[in-house]
Amino acid sequence: MNCSEANDLMQGHLDHELDLVRAIEIEKHMEACKACSEAYRQYKTLQSALKEQGQYYSAPEYLQSRIRSALALPRAHKATPWSRTLSLTWLNFGASLALAVVATLGLSLYLVAPPPSELLTEDIISSHVRSLMANHLADIASSDQHTVKPWFTGKLDFSPPVTDLTAQDFALVGGRLDYLDNRPVAALVYRHRQHLVNLFIWPATPAEVSAPDTLSKQGYNLIHWAHAGMVFWAISDLDLAELKEFVAALAKPSESQTGAGTRSEPVGQ
Numbered sequence: 001m002n003c004s005e006a007n008d009l010m011q012g013h014l015d016h017e018l019d020l021v022r023a024i025e026i027e028k029h030m031e032a033c034k035a036c037s038e039a040y041r042q043y044k045t046l047q048s049a050l051k052e053q054g055q056y057y058s059a060p061e062y063l064q065s066r067i068r069s070a071l072a073l074p075r076a077h078k079a080t081p082w083s084r085t086l087s088l089t090w091l092n093f094g095a096s097l098a099l100a101v102v103a104t105l106g107l108s109l110y111l112v113a114p115p116p117s118e119l120l121t122e123d124i125i126s127s128h129v130r131s132l133m134a135n136h137l138a139d140i141a142s143s144d145q146h147t148v149k150p151w152f153t154g155k156l157d158f159s160p161p162v163t164d165l166t167a168q169d170f171a172l173v174g175g176r177l178d179y180l181d182n183r184p185v186a187a188l189v190y191r192h193r194q195h196l197v198n199l200f201i202w203p204a205t206p207a208e209v210s211a212p213d214t215l216s217k218q219g220y221n222l223i224h225w226a227h228a229g230m231v232f233w234a235i236s237d238l239d240l241a242e243l244k245e246f247v248a249a250l251a252k253p254s255e256s257q258t259g260a261g262t263r264s265e266p267v268g269q
């Protein structure tokens with residue numbers, strides 16, 4: 001074996017990848033060759049320094065799935081700890097570099113994607129706008145809560161509370177099915193002067209309760225909260241003060257407006 005061959009095999013030897021014959025050959029060469037044995041010693045020092053002081057991070061599961069789905073790769077078998085993939089052979093170095101590029105790409109995909117609540121807000125605005133533009137406000141057009149509420153039965157796996165707020169100047173226009181947050185939801189439509197309010201309702205996660213939170217986006221005001229096992233999103237071009245009146249009226253309807261069927265426990269869950 002000459003120096004050139006020894007150099008080619010050195011990193012493989014360091015990683016115990018050579019067969020016995022090759023390993024003995026290179027050991028013999030290095031015993032006789034100062035330059036090669038010195039080069040090998042330096043590789044070995046570098047390897048142990050990286051093993052001992054290198055920082056290794058496992059990509060979190062959500063990041064791994066994002067990268068995999070972005071690349072349309074099947075689910076990985078058992079994730080290999082990154083420390084085990086470290087190797088000084090150029091082949092592995094190249095692979096690690098590619099991994100780093102992929103990881104960076106995946107990370108930026110992750111960072112660019114808006115958080116789920118923002119996606120939900122966008123969806124709610126789209127739903128609201130669509131309901132106004134497509135002249136498809138209601139699947140069931142009725143100002144009677146006792147007509148609207150039963151209409152949802154069998155169409156949803158929960159029973160949305162339907163409240164008539166005519167006395168508070170928010171007349172019930174009707175209800176329709178919509179699709180938000182990856183599930184079918186109830187949409188109730190109310191009219192206040194010439195303004196329309198969409199109220200989206202779906203079951204909350206267990207024990208989810210939250211005080212009303214407001215936000216404004218694309219010229220619409222939104223208020224969302226969770227109460228009595230349900231998530232509520234109200235959206236309108238009404239000014240925020242009036243939309244708050246609507247939410248307050250919903251929260252405290254007078255006895256005469258609260259029908260027997262307005263309790264909001266999820267059905268069949």
Ligand SMILES: [Zn+2]
Nearest residue numbers: 003006033036
């Ligand atoms: Zn040599």
